[in-house]
Amino acid sequence: MSASQLVPAAARLFLSGNEAVARAVWEAGVRVAAAYPGTPSTEILEVLANYPDLYTEWSVNEKVSLEVALGASMVGARAFCAMKHVGLNVASDALMTMTVTGVEGGLVIAVADDVGMSSSQNEQDSRFWGRFAHLPVFEPADSQEAYAMTLAAFELSERHDTPVILRLTTRICHVKGVVSTGERSEVEQGGFTKDARRWVMVPGHAKPRVPLMFEREAAIRAEAETSPFNVSVDGTDRRVGFVTSGPAYMHVREAFPDAPVFKLGLAYPAPLEAVRRFAASVEALLVVEETEPLLENELKAAGIACHGKDVLPRWGELAPEVLLPGLARLRGEPVAEPEHLEPQQVFPRPPTLCSACPHLGVYYTLSQLRNIVISGDIGCYTLGAGHPWNALDSCISMGASMGVALGMDKGRGEADKNKKVLAVIGDSTFMHMGMQGLLDITWNRGNVTILLLDNRTVGMTGGQENPGSGRDIHGDEAPRIDFAKLCEALGVKKERIRVVDPYQLPVLFKALREETKIEEPSVIITDRPCVLIDRYEPTLPYLVKEDACTGCGNCIDVGCPAIHVTRRDKEVKASGKEVDLAFVRIDTSACTGCGLCVQPCAPEAIVHVKPLRPVQPLKFLRT
Amino acid sequence: MAKVTNILVCGIGGQGVMTATEILAEAALSLGFDVKKTEVAGMSQRGGVVTSHLRFGEQVLSPQIRTGEADLLVGFEAAEALRWGHMLRPGGVALVNAGRIVPPIVNIGLFDYPEDPVAQMRALGIELYAFDATTLAQQRGNIRLGNTVMLGAMADRLPFPAEVLLEAVLARFRSRKPALVEVNREAFELGRAAVAGNATLP
Numbered sequence: 001m002s003a004s005q006l007v008p009a010a011a012r013l014f015l016s017g018n019e020a021v022a023r024a025v026w027e028a029g030v031r032v033a034a035a036y037p038g039t040p041s042t043e044i045l046e047v048l049a050n051y052p053d054l055y056t057e058w059s060v061n062e063k064v065s066l067e068v069a070l071g072a073s074m075v076g077a078r079a080f081c082a083m084k085h086v087g088l089n090v091a092s093d094a095l096m097t098m099t100v101t102g103v104e105g106g107l108v109i110a111v112a113d114d115v116g117m118s119s120s121q122n123e124q125d126s127r128f129w130g131r132f133a134h135l136p137v138f139e140p141a142d143s144q145e146a147y148a149m150t151l152a153a154f155e156l157s158e159r160h161d162t163p164v165i166l167r168l169t170t171r172i173c174h175v176k177g178v179v180s181t182g183e184r185s186e187v188e189q190g191g192f193t194k195d196a197r198r199w200v201m202v203p204g205h206a207k208p209r210v211p212l213m214f215e216r217e218a219a220i221r222a223e224a225e226t227s228p229f230n231v232s233v234d235g236t237d238r239r240v241g242f243v244t245s246g247p248a249y250m251h252v253r254e255a256f257p258d259a260p261v262f263k264l265g266l267a268y269p270a271p272l273e274a275v276r277r278f279a280a281s282v283e284a285l286l287v288v289e290e291t292e293p294l295l296e297n298e299l300k301a302a303g304i305a306c307h308g309k310d311v312l313p314r315w316g317e318l319a320p321e322v323l324l325p326g327l328a329r330l331r332g333e334p335v336a337e338p339e340h341l342e343p344q345q346v347f348p349r350p351p352t353l354c355s356a357c358p359h360l361g362v363y364y365t366l367s368q369l370r371n372i373v374i375s376g377d378i379g380c381y382t383l384g385a386g387h388p389w390n391a392l393d394s395c396i397s398m399g400a401s402m403g404v405a406l407g408m409d410k411g412r413g414e415a416d417k418n419k420k421v422l423a424v425i426g427d428s429t430f431m432h433m434g435m436q437g438l439l440d441i442t443w444n445r446g447n448v449t450i451l452l453l454d455n456r457t458v459g460m461t462g463g464q465e466n467p468g469s470g471r472d473i474h475g476d477e478a479p480r481i482d483f484a485k486l487c488e489a490l491g492v493k494k495e496r497i498r499v500v501d502p503y504q505l506p507v508l509f510k511a512l513r514e515e516t517k518i519e520e521p522s523v524i525i526t527d528r529p530c531v532l533i534d535r536y537e538p539t540l541p542y543l544v545k546e547d548a549c550t551g552c553g554n555c556i557d558v559g560c561p562a563i564h565v566t567r568r569d570k571e572v573k574a575s576g577k578e579v580d581l582a583f584v585r586i587d588t589s590a591c592t593g594c595g596l597c598v599q600p601c602a603p604e605a606i607v608h609v610k611p612l613r614p615v616q617p618l619k620f621l622r623t
Numbered sequence: 624m625a626k627v628t629n630i631l632v633c634g635i636g637g638q639g640v641m642t643a644t645e646i647l648a649e650a651a652l653s654l655g656f657d658v659k660k661t662e663v664a665g666m667s668q669r670g671g672v673v674t675s676h677l678r679f680g681e682q683v684l685s686p687q688i689r690t691g692e693a694d695l696l697v698g699f700e701a702a703e704a705l706r707w708g709h710m711l712r713p714g715g716v717a718l719v720n721a722g723r724i725v726p727p728i729v730n731i732g733l734f735d736y737p738e739d740p741v742a743q744m745r746a747l748g749i750e751l752y753a754f755d756a757t758t759l760a761q762q763r764g765n766i767r768l769g770n771t772v773m774l775g776a777m778a779d780r781l782p783f784p785a786e787v788l789l790e791a792v793l794a795r796f797r798s799r800k801p802a803l804v805e806v807n808r809e810a811f812e813l814g815r816a817a818v819a820g821n822a823t824l825p
Contacts, residue, residue, distance in 0.1 A: 014649065014658065014660075118663060174661065175659060175660065176661075177659050177683075178657060247686075251687075254684040254685035319685065319687050319689075320689055337691075338689060338690065340709050341691075341708055341709040341711065341747055342709060344706065344743065346702050346706040346740075347728060347735065347736065347737075349670070349703075350726075351636070351671035352669055352670045352671075354669060380669065383669065387727065387728055387731055388727065556727075556731050557731075559727055559731075560727075561726065564730055565725075582730075582732065584730075
């Protein structure tokens with residue numbers, strides 16, 4: 001995006017929630033914004049990076065990004081950071097003490113919950129952090145509210161000396177709606193005030209501040225009772241009134257247009273008295289919240305009778321399709337389904353690695369190895385757990401491949417004693433949270449071989465820069481980490497660190513076989529860029545000589561989506577054994593000439609007019 | 624409440640489903656409608672399923688189209704159109720690119736691609752217009768024009784004049800790639816004609 005494509009100050013813009021938040025952050029006069037990419041929050045910083053007059057960065061992880069924001073706040077700047085839900089787990093250590101110190105410049109933390117798990121390893125309700133850390137939580141219901149609440153959050157932050165959580169969900173971040181924007185206001189900035197009792201959190205300093213935190217919470221709760229973001233929407237059908245927040249509000253209005261609704265925008269601390277008055281005006285109260293029964297339990301504890309998770313699920317989006325049967329259950333009525341066709345059975349289409357992805361070579365090779373356990377990590381390479389490779393045995397959290405591999409090594413019993421333990425991790429994940437795990441492996445003399453897949457980008461979230469890419473958030477040149485040196489500094493012997501081209505299957509295979517045999521930590525670094533970034537250089541596509549293809553199907557095992565079966569057949573071998581044949585073609589519009597499929601091709605039927613890179617056939621892998 | 628128009632666009636990551644829906648949204652916005660657009664994409668850049676929901680009208684609340692309430696289903700790929708056929712309301716219309724994208728999971732032999740997704744949808748009683756947008760785009764010299772061909776196919780099925788959508792398509796290219804304005808105009812008309820011709824078939 002160029003500066004000319006920046007969102008202007010105008011009415012009726014069509015913005016996603018992420019774009020709206022970014023615009024409001026800029027308008028609020030924020031000076032520092034930091035984030036680690038994570039779906040569905042990534043675009044907030046991507047968009048912000050294009051605005052003038054503020055510092056933006058991709059941080060190495062969410063905890064660092066939050067600390068950067070806090071540091072900026074300490075010196076009086078308005079500051080912002082964004083993350084996905086699991087990112088706040090990482091950042092929570094800083095969060096739980098920031099709530100005690102408070103802020104100088106306004107500080108807003110946008111946390112995006114992946115309700116429905118479109119692109120995450122779990123589903124979490126980040127509203128818990130508001131209760132846990134005693135911080136106010138805003139919950140917008142659409143892009144316009146995301147914009148308005150971001151602006152309000154900075155104001156609230158400074159007025160009450162508190163970090164503020166802006167809780168988004170996928171259905172806010174990635175939904176576009178009509179938004180009106182304004183202009184940037186420059187906020188006057190004081191300097192840093194040296195005050196150890198305020199910023200140096202040792203027991204003696206923290207103790208007097210903890211009661212202040214609770215006083216602050218009570219003051220914000222009183223404010224929430226009359227906040228313009230907490231409103232009652234009248235309705236004619238008073239049999240059931242709804243209390244709701246976030247995108248669920250839109251779903252409730254859609255499904256029950258005649259029902260009274262109490263909508264929470266400044267959702268924590270909850271305005272219990274306002275809800276109590278609303279409850280008295282309806283026959284029954286149903287709390288609709290994504291995802292856990294936080295408010296429901298709070299209302300019940302306050303003596304406000306309500307329904308909630310007794311009729312609604314505790315996970316996933318509460319779309320009208322879920323709400324309508326929920327209300328029917330509450331009323332004991334039959335569920336009325338809209339008339340529609342039966343869904344048809346169609347093959348699944350799971351996400352998969354791209355054509356020519358450098359990870360294809362890694363997973364093809366791993367799929368050929370036996371007697372190994374592969375602890376995996378979070379990124380595109382998690383897809384290696386899928387077909388046809390089935391070459392990833394665990395995936396838990398950012399950087400977990402390291403500790404999990406070490407634990408497997410140390411904890412293994414007789415049944416696993418001959419297995420080789422491998423860990424697979426990407427460049428960005430390694431720097432996010434993997435480095436400490438590797439240090440633990442070397443220090444504790446673990447017998448683990450690490451595959452560090454350096455594709456020079458944060459691939460899964462769309463190709464952001466990282467300290468290994470040699471560029472900053474703006475694409476400008478930046479210091480580039482040397483992974484081999486880093487691993488050596490973390491205690492891996494120099495001779496146990498290899499840098500390998502993942503398109504050279506025999507080399508990769510040999511490196512893996514040798515390193516897994518040696519009983520000490522070793523690292524194999526692959527060094528080819530992601531095919532979706534500008535550093536990747538496609539070459540001429542390959543094609544299959546139809547008359548030469550014997551239907552062996554070896555190339556299909558590579559898993560490249562550019563290879564297509566044109567016909568299937570069966571052949572009876574001399575031994576009497578029947579084998580399946582699959583004849584193939586290559587989609588030349590998708591092939592970029594990486595040459596991976598050429599190597600296992602038995603009859604050497606995959607060619608291009610003029611080989612650009614010498615390709616070594618992978619004969620020794622065949623049986 | 625005034626009628627909201629529901630358009631479901633489906634396909635595969637990388638096909639331009641989201642961009643096409645964005646252009647449709649811009650057309651609706653230019654007429655003063657309230658508009659919401661939402662995607663279920665997940666890790667769609669990696670060849671997964673993509674659906675984009677577009678809703679517009681006087682006021683739009685939930686961005687999601689409910690099962691059985693889509694007025695128009697636009698399938699950028701034949702099997703994907705079949706996958707989402709049940710989203711159509713009774714009497715809704717499907718516009719389908721008959722071109723196929725076969726995923727690795729089928730190529731490695733774990734699943735079968737439906738024999739004829741278009742025929743299967745017609746057998747369900749869906750009013751369907753199928754054409755090969757991929758080939759039409761290739762004939763115009765660039766597979767990426769498939770997106771504009773698909774938009775052209777939708778043009779006469781919207782509650783506003785086709786010219787509004789055409790203008791939204793061209794406006795986008797005028798500001799970003801002026802050299803491609805004319806070829807996109809042609810691709811748009813190709814898509815429009817493909818469906819118009821198709822409509823006369825029994």
